[in-house]
Amino acid sequence: MRRKAVVILPGYADHSIERAGLAPFGLSVDELDWNGDRAAMADGVRDAEIVFVRDVPLDASVIAAMERCRGIVRYGVGVDTIDLVAARSRGIVVTRVPNYGAEVEVADHTLALFLAVRRRIVSRDRDVRKGAWLVGQAEPIARIAGSTAGMIGFGRIGQAVAHRLRSFGVRRFLVHDPYLKPEGLPADATLVDLARLAQESDLVTLHAPATAENRHIIDAAFLARVKPGAILVNTGRGPLINEQDLAAALKDGRLLGAGIDVFETEPPLRSPLLAAPNVVLSDHAAWYSEATVENLQRGALEQAVQILETGTASERVN
Structure with missing residues (x-):
């Protein structure tokens, strides 16, 4: 044979x-x-x-x-x-194969999604193609420098994202990671619970594995606490987010926007995020080069x- x-x-x-x-x-x-x-x-x-x-x-x-x-x-x-x-x-x-260098690409992609939402790149592109011009003040854009990032998961990828965010002037990091101890964090990072992370973060990024314990860690209760104008980016795992709850939070303006690379069901043919406002989507491509x-x-x-x-x-x- x-x-x-x-x-x-x-x-x-x-x-x-x-x-x-x-x-x-x-x-x-x-x-x-x-x-x-x-x-x-x-x-x-x-x-x-x-x-x-x-x-x-x-x-x-x-x-x-x-x-x-x-x-x-x-x-x-x-x-x-x-x-x-x-x-x-x-x-x-x-x-x-855990160590294939994807933290570089995933971190880059996380920043790309964040910047696309924060700087409204996708909507600006669409508006300019339709003939609109000088629409900046109609859609306020907050400064990144001096802001706070909430990191759910702070392994190699989370730390690589934090390194990139520092170059944009992000001043502190609120970390939720059950596998870390305070003494293992850099000086500008603090271990916090989810409630504080939601309340104080201008950007929330997800870099945790999917487990039974953290399924839908981003749900209506979390989103009800989020800081007004915050952005959420998920390049971790789709099941971390309750997509119905996230879509509702985007539609009622509790979140400024979201960047999503991974979904509960892939491809996301019926995801409510497809119709949610100010969302930038990609096709589980954060790892790729x-x-x-x-x-x-x-x-x-x-x-x-x-x-x-x-x-x-x-x-x-x-």
Whole structure:
């Protein structure tokens, strides 16, 4: 039987890195286009020894079909879309690629969304194309320098965002992160609860993983406390926000605007944010650059090779 690894599509434009790296082990690399048919996915991974997956959920039924699998390698950090218990019960290593340099791109994208909302870039572009001119005073724009940023999650990405915001004159950072202690923060950052973060922040940015505990951490109660004129940016995980509540807060003016890169359901065909005012949207693209894709694929290959050579991996999560 032909030995193989499988990339569950959508993957990336080219998988020559994985093919070259697994060839010495006698594995070919197939790209599995399952066309939305879970049964076809299960059949396609049945005899794969390594399964590479990006954002497609792998539930217990698909994992149960993996008769020869030694490892599932997630292109990225989060593994909340993979049934870890089902994989462990079948002796399948689940691993990931946490350090592929995406904090650079995600931090840049966070700032891009914030600036697009704060400086009203998208609405200005639309208005100018319609013939409008000198509309600045009709839509006030607050100065960024001297403002306060609220950071929900302050790991590598949150800290990279803070570094960029300092160059715009943001003077203090209110941090909500259960994994940090006060002595681990820079001098201009303070650990606070969500209520204070909402009440005092001019910008709220989300950089936390999606967990059962923080699902809908941004909800009607949080939004009722937000500082008037605040902006919210999410380049973390979609389930952190109750989209109905956020859309309502935008429509009634409690928030000035929002920049959203991730959604509860992707693509967000029925998201209420599509019709909300002063929202800049992107397509879960904050992590992307050609450099991060190459780093991600090389990191995924390294994890696969470790599984083939040793039966485990340095970034194993189960």
